[in-house]
Amino acid sequence: MSQPNIVRAQRGFTLVELLVVIAIIGVLIALLLPAVQQAREAARRMQCSNNLKQTALAMHNYHDVHGQFPLPGMKANEIGWTASILPQLEQSSIADQLNYNEGKHNIASRMKFGPVKIDAYQCPSAPGTDIYSPRTDEMYNGEQSYVAHYFGILGPVGTNPATGGNYVCKDMSEEFGGECTEGILWQWGSKMRDVTDGLSNTYLLGENSWREMPYRRWWMRAKLEDATRGTLYLLTKNVQYPINSGNSDKWNTVAFGSMHPGGAMFSRGDGSVAFVAETMNFDAFLAGASKAGGEAISSQ
Template sequence: MPKKLISTRRAFTLVELLVVIAIIGVLIALLLPAVQQAREAARRMQCSNNLKQIALAMHTYHDIHGQFPMPGMTANHLGWSVSILPQLEQSAIADQIDYTEGGHNDTGRRKFGPARVDAYQCPSAPASEVYSSNDDEKYQGQDSYSIHYFGMLGPMGVNAETGSNYNCEDTSSVFGGQCTEGIFWRLGSKMRDVTDGLSNTYLLGENSWVMTSYRRSWIRAKYTDSRGKLFLIAKNVQSPINSGVDDKWNTLAFGSMHPGGAMFSRGDGSVTFIAETVDFDTYLAGTSKAGGEALRTN
């Protein structure tokens, strides 16, 4: 009788199995950063699109009203984030908001805090920055959404072209005072006021990084009391990008969770990424609308 063939097939040894696992681990380690980078690139693009939408909405507002929206109104504590809702195709919200005198926490306003306006939210922002950190701004137990884009009140520091200080008021205020040379100072600027050029002047900047105790509702813009004027969605420019949390509301540094810098929109509606390593004088020059500086941001 013919002999039976005996199979010589054997299983993997422990060493071989460990080698395979190690190889898979290395491949995953190499692939994961690429996946994360791709996701961040998509988030950054969405953030850029948000700023583009807001800037274009402000241009449409300017076409209708002859000026950019005001940073905030003392009478009802609302500001540009509410003013441009119709231009962002958010009339369903705009038509229901109470615009009469009163505080930001009046029911006719506060109840819209939990309404998410996608254009006001950067997808790279950490979870702690998505909602207001003030429990008083909740409505029926729902958190109020925050906002991640802020207008420019103006630069604080020295104009490198003239050697003079930029103009700021009430700097002894616990809120940090108000700088007056940006597009969003007090009454809404007109395009003709931006003599440095719309393409050379920042309109909005991103502020979506970790600063939890300073987040407030997206509908809330301005408040005045004996301590000074508090601006929620417009800021002075005093510190470099991503430079740390200031202890005064009006001087919080612009920044983001995008690696290396933050997104900004210019007065002409264009959007750009500014590196946190940008020359500070150049950065300040880009935030004044009529400083006459030769220095300009890229």
């Protein structure tokens, strides 16, 4: 006599088991997500370093051609170093269209390049959700212009530990914040031989891409002179405050900083690039911004 077929019921998950599985998956995701974010930030920081390296080497190539580093800005037309090194960044198609004799105040023939993204001037870690970074509110044909995230060094503000005297700055009471003169990219076109502290010890460019940084203009506009407010440097800054301090009281003295955790990228006069921690000794940070201060403090 044949046995009847017995159909066994399939047992499913209980509610408790399902909740346990969900909880385990949630824990795994919580453990994995920071690692993914850290890996992405590491990749962005490497790209930022490469961009800064490319820009610093372009400045070296400019020095080879012209015998000096580019000027931070030219009062006759308001453009500066970011425009000067375009041929060295393989952007001759833009450089060849610029009219350096055309005057100032955002002439339309130059403003048309505002919405053109120069990758070497952009840090990929910078936020893209506000008007300041990576774009500014300056417009051309209804399109916002890009900013630059790397600024030149005018010079330090404070006391030189080697001499006990103040670093050389002038007109610090002006509305824009004055200008310091001991950095590589101050106005008179430094030569490599002027950097007696050593090119490897002296900052050339620093990152300025933190979210709330309010003082930005489009990537080519560099300098403005006003009879009552003073000289405004848009692509070079004094070094007066610690990295990532968020200080932004005046245009020329806004703090260097980034969206990288713990510091910002800087290039040195020899073309090398380093991540500079926000916790570094402040005197050493100031010393790194001076090209001929004679300080014994290392900026490494």
